[in-house]
Amino acid sequence: MTTELVRGLDLQRGTRVPGRRIVAWAFWDWGSSAFNAVVTTFVFTVYLTSTKGFGETDVTSSVLGWGIGLSGLVVALIAPVTGQRSDGSGRRKFWLAVNTAIVVLCIAGLFFVSPSPVLLWLGVGLLAVGTVFFELAAVNYNAMLVQVSTPRTVGRVSGFGWAMGYFGGIVLLLILYFGFIHPDVGLFGVTSAEGLAVRVSMLLAALWFLLSALPVLLAVPEYHVPGQVQRPRVGFFRSYAVLGRDVAALWRESRRTVWFLLASAIFRDGLTGVFTFGGVLAAGTFGFSAGEVIIFAVAANVVAGLSTLVVGTLDDRVGPKPVIVTALIGLLVSGLVVFFLHDGGQIVFWTAGLALCLFVGPAQSASRTFLSRLVPAGREGEVFGLYATTGRAATFIAPSLFALCITIFGHQYWGIMGILLVLAVGLVILIPVKSPDRAPAEISGSAPTR
Incomplete structure (x- = not known):
């Protein structure tokens, strides 16, 4: 039925989304900094890979890479089906709550990871499980973008959400830095002995995410399946057969959607690698x-947040593809500078590293709006599940190449080349994909029903 291919954003034409609903939605991004900035990027993974109690840096970095890669493979297998089932059940917000709660528990569990080679596996295991459920939560969260934006505002709303994530990271990192990590004796008498400053920071990060997730659950209405796109519910394993038919239909009706999913499978995985291993x-x-590292993280989040806010408006004016292509080229140039000048010391990382951050946020935000302008109504969760599977959820690519390059060449800085290779391949695949421009066009001639 052609009505099944009506765009979700088309159904939002002429509507006015209350500002408080947009802010409530974006607060989940604000809170997600507890996992993205604190756990997987600038605090806990640094603690795991630089604290000698866990083992040598090259070994712990490799274990971390393989652990995160495995978690991405798990998500790749289940994200589209779980997204599809949240579409059909009309329980998108419910599953956002459940998956977020599990991530919060995983973050809190990191408190028990004190420096020991044996506990390295507990730390990586909690990171892996947290990554799985964070990605599943993000499927539902990204699908809700269509509920809080219109064809004229989707770029700005998406950019606002990403920027909130960066700014949330700034605030939380500053609290942790001055409250626990920087002082010899922090709040509540916490010291760095046995990694206690980092471990207590994980408890605060868990609370931060929990509280920040509440607004979207309270202020944004639960998703209701549009009547013209309702489909019968099926069992979990039967959902894979439905998924296969839906992907085949996307290939027939909107081939550029499939090619974009493939391109983003590569370059967004590279974007994840930039922050995960930065x-x-x-x-x-x-x-x-x-x-x-935390001071650099604060500066990086300021740069990324401001650039994402500015470019969100540009996205609505010129379309998402020019934004993505420009950002990827900027990332490649900056990354090559970091690699070839790595002997130059910290000044190289401060300059070229901040340049990398200038481009990461806009590329991530524009990728989300690119797909939002294409996704059929009533299938946002399913398609964003594919987006997770083929993009950020497929985190086994960049971490595995990062780990493989270190293993082959014996030095950590070679991992940079593994990440840049992922970005370059993604850019090459993206270039021929037709842009959705500024407003959703038709899919297979289908017109909006309202």
Whole structure:
């Protein structure tokens, strides 16, 4: 039925989304910094890979890469089906709550990871499980973008959400830095002995995410399946057969959607790698202390947040593809500078590393709006599940190449080349994909029903 291919954003034409609903939605991004900035980038992964109690840096970095890669493979297998089932059940917000709660528990569990080679596996295991459920939560959260934006505002709303994530990271990192990590004796008498400053920071990060997730659950209405796109519910394993038919239909009706999913499978995985291993490289290759990593993280989030806010408006004016292509080229140039000048010390990482951050946020935000302008109504969760599977959820690519390059060449800085290779391949695949421009066009001639 052609009505099944009506765009979700088309159904939002002429509507006015209350500003408080947009802010409530974006607060989940604000809170997600507890996992993205604190856990997987600048604090806990640095603690795992630079604290000698867990083992040598090259070994712990490799274990971390393989652990995150495995979690991405799990998500790749289940994200589209779980998204599809949240579409059909009309329980998108419910599953956002459940998956977020599990991530919060995983973050809190990191408190028990004290420096020990044995506990390295507990830390990586909690990171892996947290990554799985964070990605599943993000499927439902990204699908809700269509509920809080219109064809004229989707770029700005998406950019606002991403920027909120960066600014949330700034605030939380500053609290952790001055409250626990920088002082010899922090709040509540916490010291760095046995990694206690980092471990207590994980408890605060868990609370931060929990509280920040509440507004979207309270202020944004539960998703209701549009009557013209309702489909019968099926069992979990039967959902894979439905998924296969839906992907085949996308290939027939909107081939550029499939090609974009493939391109983003590569370059967004590289974008994830930039932030996931940025703090690890700062400490292991450029000699940053734990405190210096956090100071860099604050500066990086300021740069990324401001650039994402500005470019969100540009996205609505010129379309998402020019934004993505420009950002990827900027990332490649900056990354090559970091690699070839790595002997130049911290000044190289400060300059070229911040340049990398200038481009990461706009590329991530524009990728989300690119797909939002294409996704059929009533299938947002399913398609964003594919987006997770083929993009950020497929995190086994960049971490595995990061780990493989370190394993082959024996030095941590070679991991940079693994990440840049992922970005370059994604850019090459993206270039021929037709842009959706500024407003959703038709899919297979289908017109909006309202």
